[in-house]
Amino acid sequence: MKGEERLRAYRGKRDFGRTPEPSGGLKQHSKKPIFVIQKHAASTLHYDFRLEIGRVLKSWAVPKGPSTDPGVKRLAVPTEDHPTEYAYFEGVIPAGQYGAGTVQVWDIGTYRNLKEIPLERAFEEGHITFWLEGKKLRGGYALMRTGRGWLLVKMNDDYADADRDPVSAQPESALTGRTIEEVAAGR
Numbered sequence: 001m002k003g004e005e006r007l008r009a010y011r012g013k014r015d016f017g018r019t020p021e022p023s024g025g026l027k028q029h030s031k032k033p034i035f036v037i038q039k040h041a042a043s044t045l046h047y048d049f050r051l052e053i054g055r056v057l058k059s060w061a062v063p064k065g066p067s068t069d070p071g072v073k074r075l076a077v078p079t080e081d082h083p084t085e086y087a088y089f090e091g092v093i094p095a096g097q098y099g100a101g102t103v104q105v106w107d108i109g110t111y112r113n114l115k116e117i118p119l120e121r122a123f124e125e126g127h128i129t130f131w132l133e134g135k136k137l138r139g140g141y142a143l144m145r146t147g148r149g150w151l152l153v154k155m156n157d158d159y160a161d162a163d164r165d166p167v168s169a170q171p172e173s174a175l176t177g178r179t180i181e182e183v184a185a186g187r
């Protein structure tokens with residue numbers, strides 16, 4: 001898909017007169033591509049993992065959130081491309097709207113492609129590896145398409161840590177320091 005068509009699915013699901021989410025455009029964020037992980041208390045709680053690839057945020061819903069343990073594979077369900085501005089969205093999607101519930105920026109930062117082929121191509125081939133420079137997550141991660149869907153796995157490097165559980169130990173927003181309950185309450 002080319003141009004603004006990439007955001008058609010995103011825009012088609014939302015009424016921007018009702019949701020505070022950005023309608024957004026195709027934009028490169030900066031010289032370094034960004035990633036964001038948004039904790040989303042929708043009908044079921046999940047973590048939306050988004051990587052800037054080709055001027056949009058490629059997105060996966062990770063029910064259990066990321067792990068720092070290389071022995072743990074986390075299911076990652078592909079969702080529609082989001083505009084890059086979405087990386088800074090933290091707030092409440094009103095009842096009745098798509099994805100109704102609270103969104104918190106759980107982690108944000110830049111990343112680099114660890115493969116020698118362009119990330120867009122690696123994505124199409126269903127296997128990407130990248131190095132995160134976030135506030136909570138650092139180091140190499142892989143996202144791979146398998147017969148049962150995509151999986152998110154920590155790579156074995158200095159930042160791998162089977163004893164760490166950042167999802168439960170570091171619940172605060174990487175942007176504002178707020179808990180998701182404080183975001184929900186508009187504080």
Ligand code: MN
Nearest residue numbers: 040048061099
């Ligand atoms: Mn979501």
